[in-house]
Amino acid sequence: MFDFFLNPANVLSLSTRVLWTGLVMLLTGIVGAYLLDLHLNLFGLVFLHAMTIIGPTLIKIGYVMRLLSQHNLRKTAHVPVMSH
Template sequence: MFHFFSNSRNVLHLSSRVLGVGLAMLLAGIYGAYLYGGHLSIVALVSLHAMTIVGPTLLKIGYVMRLLAQHRLSKPQHAVVA
């Protein structure tokens, strides 16, 4: 697992996926919880309202992951001499 996160390109691709999922959750939560005019069960309403909280959280996590990966990719790589 640590090997996956030590590669900056893997983290950059993962951050793109996290950003996409966060945006989809936020938009679906806003539409379902506030804009949809039909009747929904209480479980569905609670889930949609939770998505409006979890979605932006994933956006923030994905954005920080993206910034860290881009920062690590911009630094020159030094060869390790063993």
């Protein structure tokens, strides 16, 4: 499992998925909680409001993962070759 996170390309791919998931959750939560609120029961309304909190959290986590993976990809691309 940890080998997956040692490869910056894998983390970059995962960060893209986390960013998109967070964006979809945020937009779904906003539309549902604030535009369709009269048609929902209490559980649905609470769930959609929670999505407006969890969505941006996933966006932030995905963005940090993306920054770290891009930094690591740049770092591995500039490793000097040692000659003897």
